[in-house]
Amino acid sequence: MFEKIAIFYLVVFISLAILKLMKPNIITYVAFSWFGPFPIEGELLSSFKLRRVRYAFGWVVQFMAYFSVLAILGVYFNDYLSDPFFLVASFAGTIGIGMAILSCLGFLGSWLKTIMFGPNPRCEYLEEHEI
Structure with missing residues (x-):
């Protein structure tokens, strides 16, 4: 093994x-x-964080579409609802959508913190030896 x-x-x-x-x-x-997205040089930190929120929300929408397909398959193929593959696919989807929702909420909180309390600097490229 x-x-x-x-x-x-x-x-x-x-x-x-x-x-x-x-x-x-x-x-x-x-x-x-x-x-996910990477910061662009000269971009405000808040706009970069907003792009991360959009990216995470895109994953939430993808998992919602995934569950829609599973629901349609479950309606038309009732015999396969207890099939191990269907059960594993459903369980994996719940983990995926849970992680997507948590990341979306976390990125949203981070973006709101940056908008309300700052700091909101511009992203700049650092050479490797400057880090």
């Missing part, structure tokens, strides 16, 4: 390393889209 898990993580690591070396295309965009 340990060997299978190690092989799985090795394949995932090698796949991500190869994708990182590829030129930007649709495959690399989809593979790394879960990283």
Whole structure:
């Protein structure tokens, strides 16, 4: 069992390393889209945080669509409601939407704090040796 898990993580690591070396295309965009937005030089911190709220809310909407598809499948295919795959897909979706809602609320609180109490500086690029 340990060997299978190690092989799985090795394949995932090698796949991500190869994708990182590829030129930007649709495959690399989809593979790394879960990283979220990065600050743009000269952008206000509040606008960057608002982009993070929008990003997290986009994940909430995606999981809502996921549950809509599961509900439609459950209505038309009642026999498969007790199938382990359907149960696992439902359970995984609840974890995903819970994390998406929590991150959306956390980013919203952070954005509101920045708007109301500050500070709200502009993002700037730092060289590696300046960090």
